[in-house]
Amino acid sequence: MSLLNLKHIKKVFTEGNTNQIVALRDIDLSVEKGEFVAIMGESGAGKSTLLNIIATLDQPTSGTITLNQTNLSHLSEKDSSQFRREHLGFVFQSFNLLDTFNNRDNIFLPLVLSKAKHEFMIERIKPLSKALGIDNLLDRQPSEISGGQKQRIAIARALITQPDLLLADEPTGALDSGNSEKILQLFNHINHSGQTILMVTHSAEAASYAQRTLFIKDGIIYNELYRGDQNRSHYLEQIINSLAALQSREVTSQ
Numbered sequence: 001m002s003l004l005n006l007k008h009i010k011k012v013f014t015e016g017n018t019n020q021i022v023a024l025r026d027i028d029l030s031v032e033k034g035e036f037v038a039i040m041g042e043s044g045a046g047k048s049t050l051l052n053i054i055a056t057l058d059q060p061t062s063g064t065i066t067l068n069q070t071n072l073s074h075l076s077e078k079d080s081s082q083f084r085r086e087h088l089g090f091v092f093q094s095f096n097l098l099d100t101f102n103n104r105d106n107i108f109l110p111l112v113l114s115k116a117k118h119e120f121m122i123e124r125i126k127p128l129s130k131a132l133g134i135d136n137l138l139d140r141q142p143s144e145i146s147g148g149q150k151q152r153i154a155i156a157r158a159l160i161t162q163p164d165l166l167l168a169d170e171p172t173g174a175l176d177s178g179n180s181e182k183i184l185q186l187f188n189h190i191n192h193s194g195q196t197i198l199m200v201t202h203s204a205e206a207a208s209y210a211q212r213t214l215f216i217k218d219g220i221i222y223n224e225l226y227r228g229d230q231n232r233s234h235y236l237e238q239i240i241n242s243l244a245a246l247q248s249r250e251v252t253s254q
């Protein structure tokens with residue numbers, strides 16, 4: 001049984017009284033436990049809408065979505081926020097750290113919201129801060145560290161609850177290439193220790209770190225590529241070719 005299952009997911013937004021925008025037409029997607037999956041597609045393709053539905057921040061118009069066999073399609077607001085806290089971790093392009101807290105307290109935040117004991121939080125942060133190389137940053141404020149370091153703190157905050165699924169939305173979008181590479185290597189490392197990751201990205205380079213890349217276009221999964229045994233540069237080449245094919249098809253179909 002897959003960890004995440006989406007069946008015939010459709011999402012229609014209504015603007016004003018009549019104007020309907022079909023953001024997702026018919027998405028079928030399964031993610032196995034331990035997979036690292038990237039989602040690519042042009043602006044407006046439906047990536048954020050899909051991520052929001054998986055994150056239980058939005059509900060599909062029709063179709064079903066299950067995570068660990070819990071049906072997420074119709075959770076109440078209260079149940080979905082508890083579900084998010086207990087089962088999902090989030091990493092964003094803009095880090096979303098609270099400047100009034102130091103980095104340690106930022107990382108503790110999801111556990112504080114779940115009313116965890118302080119000793120439990122200390123036990124959880126120890127191996128995590130070692131693995132992420134952030135031991136020396138914990139007492140500082142987010143405003144006192146670099147972008148790459150902020151993203152490490154945000155990753156620690158996402159992982160401290162040991163989520164079933166890590167959702168990353170353009171995690172390297174605000175970083176230079178050196179820091180992007182470090183964060184993606186970290187994702188690889190986290191994935192190798194068993195963490196399932198779903199990452200939305202515009203960057204072919206970032207997607208080449210994943211085991212599988214899905215290409216969304218006009219609200220459907222248009223293509224998917226598996227890395228298999230290929231080295232990363234071959235896989236990157238394939239991703240770039242797929243993106244080019246996607247764009248040229250658009251030109252020829254206009």
Ligand SMILES: Nc1ncnc2c1ncn2[C@@H]1O[C@H](COP(=O)(O)OP(=O)(O)OP(=O)(O)O)[C@@H](O)[C@H]1O
Nearest residue numbers: 013015021023041042043044045046047048049050
């Ligand atoms: N709340 C909303 N109300 C109306 N239309 C929306 C809403 N959210 C998204 N859309 C529309 O749904 C479609 C898909 O948008 P979405 O944000 O999912 O695309 P995206 O692939 O994430 O784009 P980007 O890469 O630019 O972030 C677009 O046509 C967008 O205008």
